[in-house]
Amino acid sequence: MPGVTSTEPQPQLLFVDGSFEDLAREMAEYLKAEEAKQLLSGDKEADKEEVLSKLVAASSALSTVPEKEFTAASNLMIHLAMQSSDPKKLLPTLCANLSKPLIGSPVHGAGLALNALVTVFNLLEPNDPVRARVFQQILKFLKAHGMFDGLRGYLDKLPEWIESWGTDAAMERKIYEDVAEVALESGEEKSWYADDEFLFSTAYEFILKALRTFDGEETTSEDAQRLSLRALKMAIASNSHYLFQDLRAIPSVQALSDSHPVYSQLLDIFAEQDLEDYNDFNDEHKGWIEEQKLDGEKLHRKMRLLTFASLAAATPSREVEYAKITKALQIPQEEIEIWAIDVIRAGLVEGKLSQQRQMFLVHKVTYRVFGQKQYQELATRVDHWRSTLQNVLGVLQQEQANAKAAKLREAQEIERKLANASAGGHEGGRRRQQQRERTDNDD
Structure with missing residues (x-):
């Protein structure tokens, strides 16, 4: 969506010269x-x-x-529509017409139509609530053509835009859900798409954003469920x-325990x-996974x-025996x-x-949940680490004492040897002196 880069007032992107009557007549x-044409041909204004x-x-033409x-024709039509004293009455129809496939341009038509829609969006003041309606039309167009790339660079700005438009919760929810639809539709149409996980995570993120707009009694509504x-x-x-955990924390999801208890x-x-709990679930609800068209093999x-x-998170020693893995995962050892x-x-x-x-x-593990049980496991692990460190410290202190001793x-020993060497030197010198004295006496 070129040009949609901030909430500051956007520059006028159309440069059209001429009076309204002349331009309208040309367009007609x-x-x-x-x-x-008949309205413009009369004597009176x-x-x-x-x-x-x-x-x-007539803009469907x-x-x-x-x-x-x-591009020139659509720009002129947009310029004229913006001259209305109340453009919001005209823009929904105009945007719908601009969204129609360009018959003479099977290759570039979608891009040209998108540019026209974005031009409408950019010509509106950043805080104009009509922008929300135009943005919805853009989302509808992107979904129909699997053009998620035209949207991805601006998702971070969307919450700021929505706040500036002053939309109600229902409109905000609809926009978020539409964004999710664009991502999902693009992923389905482009199974080869390198970022298919990005598309899923984006869709999921905006579904959660939509769910967080439900409040109070709305959380149990049919739409929320x-x-x-x-x-x-x-x-x-x-x-x-x-x-x-992020999903379970949402009130409307918690309400599924009443409306859809098996899913909950x-x-x-x-x-x-x-x-083991999952297998018990399947035994308790035989055939339910298949009835719901869920992929049982993938879930298993x-x-x-x-x-x-x-299993890795619950092991204080950070060492998981093969036997525990085979039992918990119900697999033969050769598949570990x-x-x-x-x-x-x-x-x-x-x-x-x-x-x-x-x-x-185990070097590192992701906790699926972190509640009382996990705090207890962490405390056990900390105690184990403390005991291990104390043992290591004791060994180091003993080794330090041994090294010092x-x-x-x-x-x-060195001092003793030096002392002995010194004493031996004195004794040898005394003996040599005595020998010299005896020699002198003999002479």
Whole structure:
């Protein structure tokens, strides 16, 4: 969306010269808008608002103009519509007409139409509430054409824009949900898309933003429950989403325990329980996963990864025996390496396998939840670390004392040897002196 870069007043992007009557007459001729032409051909001055209404109604013909003429023609039509005393009455129809596929430009038509819509958006004052309606039209267009790239650079500005437009909660929610739809639609149309996980995370993020606009009794409304259920399904089905506390904290999602208790139970399992609990769930609700058109194989695999993460997080020693892994994940021992690679790749755990010790050595782990149980586990781990450090400190202190004693003994030994050497030197000198005296006496 070129030009939409701040909430400061935007410069006028259209440079059109001429009186309203002349430009309107030119536009009416170009669009073959007979009713507008008749209004402008009379002797008396035509009613501007009526003329604009007729021109905007005829602007659907812009989709049939040659590609090289579209930008100039659409700019003139936009300029005229903005001359209205109340443009918001005309812009919805004009934007809808500008969004129609350009028949003569199958390759560049979508881009040209998007530029026209963005021009309308940029010509409005930053705090004009009409901007919200135009933005919705842009989102609708981007969704229809799978053009998420035209939006991604401006998502961070959206909350600021929405606040400046003064939209109500319902409009804010609709915009957020529309953004999610654009991302999801682009992901479905471009299965090869390199950023498909980015598209999912963006869609999920804006679904959560939409859910947070529900307040009070609205959280149990049909719309709130529909959107909450959608977010839940997205979260558990994702190949990259493993933490669910942000979702569970939303009041409308909590209300699913009454409206959709089985889904709520499933969310609890994925949030903090293990594979055994998931298997019990399937036994209790036989065929339910298939009835809901959920991918049972994918969910089962995800629960194994989450179980591996919980097992690693609950181990104070940071060493997980192979036997515990095979039992918790319900896999043969020869598959441990595969699952260890997968859980590391998922970003849930960092560590390595020790084939010699038959252990998985945990370096770092992501906590799925952090409540009373996790605080207790952390306290246990801290106590274990404290005990280990005290043992290490004791060993170091003993080694330090041993080294000090050895050094003292070495110094004492050197001192003794020096003393002996000195004493030996004096005795040798005395003997040599006595020998010389005897020799002198003999002479």
